[in-house]
Amino acid sequence: MEITNYLGLAAILFAIGATTVLLRRNAIVVFMGVELMLNATNLAFVTFARIHGDVTGQVLAFFVMVVAAAEVVVGLAIIITIFRSRRSASVDDVNLLNS
Amino acid sequence: MTMQTLSLAPWLVATPMVGALVLLVAGRRTDRWGHWLGVLASAATFVVGLVMLLDMLGTPADQRVGTHTVGTWIDSGPLHVDLGFQVDPLSMTFVMLVTFVGTLIHVYSVAYMDHDVDRRRFFGYLNLFVAAMLLLVLADSYLLLFVGWEGVGLASFLLIGFWDGKRENAVAGKKAFVMNRVGDMGLIVAMMLLLATFGAVDFGTVLPAAGEGAAAAGEGTMTAIGLMLLLAACGKSAQLPLQAWLGDAMAGPTPVSALIHAATMVTAGVYLLVRSGPLLEAAPDAQLVVAIVGALTLLFGAIVGCAKDDIKKALAASTMSQIGYMMLAAGLGPVGYAFAIFHLLTHGFFKAGLFLGAGSVMHAMDDDVNMRRFGGLARLLPVTAITMGLGWLAILGVPPFSGFWSKDKIIEAAFVGEGWRPWVFGLTALLGAGITAYYMSRLFFMTFAGRRRWSDGGPGDDGAPERHPHESSRLMTWPMIVLAVGSVALGGILALGDRFVTWLEPVTGHAEHHEPVLPVWLLVTLTLLLVLLGAFLAFRQYAVAAVPVEPPPAPALVRAARVDLHQDDVNESLVMRPGQYLTRALVYSDRTAVDGGWLGLAGGIGRLGARLRRFQNGYVRSYAATMLGGLGVVALVVWVLAS
Numbered sequence: 001m002e003i004t005n006y007l008g009l010a011a012i013l014f015a016i017g018a019t020t021v022l023l024r025r026n027a028i029v030v031f032m033g034v035e036l037m038l039n040a041t042n043l044a045f046v047t048f049a050r051i052h053g054d055v056t057g058q059v060l061a062f063f064v065m066v067v068a069a070a071e072v073v074v075g076l077a078i079i080i081t082i083f084r085s086r087r088s089a090s091v092d093d094v095n096l097l098n099s
Numbered sequence: 100m101t102m103q104t105l106s107l108a109p110w111l112v113a114t115p116m117v118g119a120l121v122l123l124v125a126g127r128r129t130d131r132w133g134h135w136l137g138v139l140a141s142a143a144t145f146v147v148g149l150v151m152l153l154d155m156l157g158t159p160a161d162q163r164v165g166t167h168t169v170g171t172w173i174d175s176g177p178l179h180v181d182l183g184f185q186v187d188p189l190s191m192t193f194v195m196l197v198t199f200v201g202t203l204i205h206v207y208s209v210a211y212m213d214h215d216v217d218r219r220r221f222f223g224y225l226n227l228f229v230a231a232m233l234l235l236v237l238a239d240s241y242l243l244l245f246v247g248w249e250g251v252g253l254a255s256f257l258l259i260g261f262w263d264g265k266r267e268n269a270v271a272g273k274k275a276f277v278m279n280r281v282g283d284m285g286l287i288v289a290m291m292l293l294l295a296t297f298g299a300v301d302f303g304t305v306l307p308a309a310g311e312g313a314a315a316a317g318e319g320t321m322t323a324i325g326l327m328l329l330l331a332a333c334g335k336s337a338q339l340p341l342q343a344w345l346g347d348a349m350a351g352p353t354p355v356s357a358l359i360h361a362a363t364m365v366t367a368g369v370y371l372l373v374r375s376g377p378l379l380e381a382a383p384d385a386q387l388v389v390a391i392v393g394a395l396t397l398l399f400g401a402i403v404g405c406a407k408d409d410i411k412k413a414l415a416a417s418t419m420s421q422i423g424y425m426m427l428a429a430g431l432g433p434v435g436y437a438f439a440i441f442h443l444l445t446h447g448f449f450k451a452g453l454f455l456g457a458g459s460v461m462h463a464m465d466d467d468v469n470m471r472r473f474g475g476l477a478r479l480l481p482v483t484a485i486t487m488g489l490g491w492l493a494i495l496g497v498p499p500f501s502g503f504w505s506k507d508k509i510i511e512a513a514f515v516g517e518g519w520r521p522w523v524f525g526l527t528a529l530l531g532a533g534i535t536a537y538y539m540s541r542l543f544f545m546t547f548a549g550r551r552r553w554s555d556g557g558p559g560d561d562g563a564p565e566r567h568p569h570e571s572s573r574l575m576t577w578p579m580i581v582l583a584v585g586s587v588a589l590g591g592i593l594a595l596g597d598r599f600v601t602w603l604e605p606v607t608g609h610a611e612h613h614e615p616v617l618p619v620w621l622l623v624t625l626t627l628l629l630v631l632l633g634a635f636l637a638f639r640q641y642a643v644a645a646v647p648v649e650p651p652p653a654p655a656l657v658r659a660a661r662v663d664l665h666q667d668d669v670n671e672s673l674v675m676r677p678g679q680y681l682t683r684a685l686v687y688s689d690r691t692a693v694d695g696g697w698l699g700l701a702g703g704i705g706r707l708g709a710r711l712r713r714f715q716n717g718y719v720r721s722y723a724a725t726m727l728g729g730l731g732v733v734a735l736v737v738w739v740l741a742s
Contacts, residue, residue, distance in 0.1 A: 021723050030719070095717025 282334015325385025332368030390430025501590030536633030
């Protein structure tokens with residue numbers, strides 16, 4: 001199997017994630033889109049590590065996972081707090097910083 | 100140092116300064132005795148000066164020039180200025196004039212300002228003036244001279260506007276101050292040029308090097324220095340074109356006019372030029388301009404003096420004219436220096452005496468200054484009439500009074516030379532003497548002779564103001580008598596055997612005797628004839644004929660002279676209005692171009708921000724889309740650059 005297929009998969013996954021973030025309103029679903037993009041990136045990192053025979057990409061993937069885990073913790077906490085105060089998980093309802 | 104009393108020089112400045120500080124700082128507490136402290140400070144300074152003078156007289160002539168250095172004042176890289184005092188016959192002459200006449204005027208002021216609640220403050224300012232004037236004449240560098248120069252300007256400003264409750268007085272003070280600033284600018288520029296040319300501003304370095312400086316720096320620089328010094332002198336000494344402030348300065352109390360605006364401060368310009376003699380000799384063009392300015396002012400003041408009805412303003416015009424004589428003499432070179440200072444000295448006596456007399460007349464006439472409402476006062480004010488009469492004869496130059504010895508010498512010196520100069524300057528000086536005789540006689544006859552044009556309260560004096568003239572108190576008459584004695588005798592005593600000229604020689608150098616283009620006996624006769632003619636015309640017009648109480652219709656020149664030959668109009672249209680337009684144009688361009696530019700820029704950025712703010716819509720999705728778009732752009736750029 002061509003190794004570049006992994007990169008194509010990563011690109012498709014990233015595009016799906018990005019589309020999810022841009023189009024969906026539910027904060028949880030947007031969050032899932034973000035996770036999908038991160039994992040697509042991880043896949044690309046690991047693939048490049050494999051291509052170059054260098055473990056740097058794999059190490060970076062680990063970093064991304066750790067940061068993503070931390071981000072999930074903080075992000076979910078924020079979403080829950082917003083839901084408690086506004087009774088809504090829609091990202092369009094939190095536009096207090098508009099002009 | 101050969102003079103033992105040289106170290107007393109700082110006390111000449113310190114004594115009146117202490118008096119001024121006590122009077123001005125301690126305030127109302129000294130009201131009761133403050134005026135006597137002022138007199139004491141001035142008199143003590145005179146005594147110190149007298150001790151130094153006697154010591155100097157006992158010293159051989161070639162050792163009379165000395166400097167007393169107190170310490171370093173400024174030490175900054177190549178510039179080194181000492182705080183030092185120049186003691187020589189020239190500065191001692193001024194010290195004696197300032198302290199002697201000053202003390203007399205202090206005494207006079209005690210009575211003259213008797214009813215003024217601010218008498219103590221007045222004496223504080225007078226002492227301040229004496230201190231500053233002595234610093235001016237005793238300084239051993241242009242920079243220290245400048246400190247005194249500004250000090251007398253300050254004292255003059257404070258005293259002209261002393262009765263500043265009236266708007267005109269305050270305006271007059273301000274006018275004098277502003278016009279003096281123009282002259283001061285000249286002195287500042289002159290000092291900068293001296294620093295650039297000689298690397299120093301002290302007399303000891305600059306003056307002996309003047310000739311070499313001219314060779315090294317070129318005559319153009321020396322001419323510039325000379326003209327800047329002349330500008331400074333014009334400002335302080337009320338010479339053309341900076342003469343307009345002196346007439347208005349008469350708004351101050353009369354003792355101030357006598358001391359500052361007749362005897363001492365206004366002659367500081369002459370002192371500056373005589374002191375800077377070697378510099379001027381290195382710049383013959385500047386020297387010629389000095390003489391021309393002197394000759395023009397001489398005529399200007401004399402013409403104005405003929406038409407003034409205000410007794411003090413007539414005397415002020417006369418002062419201007421007499422200082423014109425001194426400037427003319429100073430511009431003639433070494434042949435005139437000694438006579439410039441000699442005339443300055445005698446003028447200091449008789450003009451101060453005349454002003455004090457005018458003050459006495461004003462005292463008797465309820466502060467009226469309009470001579471058309473005087474007349475017939477000789478019988479009622481005998482002491483004033485006699486002392487003013489002696490001053491009048493002195494300024495006319497009638498032998499053997501003081502003015503004869505000094506003014507005739509200037510006329511004689513003006514006739515020395517080659518080409519057109521002796522004729523122009525000499526005839527101007529000669530003509531000036533005749534006009535002087537006319538306007539001073541006019542002043543004297545209008546005040547003391549003829550029928551009275553005021554009312555004594557009796558019947559038949561309809562419309563005339565009611566006055567009860569009486570002779571002034573002894574405190575006022577005694578200084579007048581002393582000054583009158585000086586007006587009579589001083590000139591003759593000092594002129595005999597060329598005593599005064601010899602006395603000044605250590606400073607001014609020995610001037611070779613030159614024969615005037617006309618014989619001396621002819622000049623003296625001509626001068627006396629002109630003086631007699633002037634006095635006779637004034638006698639016929641103002642003593643024999645009745646003086647109209649309103650200024651009669653007159654030819655154009657007289658009408659112009661009544662308003663100071665339109666000096667204020669000229670200044671206003673040539674300097675003030677263009678200056679105002681210039682500042683207004685600058686303000687306008689500042690507002691439109693500079694402010695407008697920056698305000699426009701700020702406004703533009705503000706509007707741009709308002710436009711950009713619309714992108715900040717609060718929707719996370721649109722931010723994410725922007726980021727994605729940005730990422731796409733970055734990827735595109737990288738791809739384009741890489742391929």
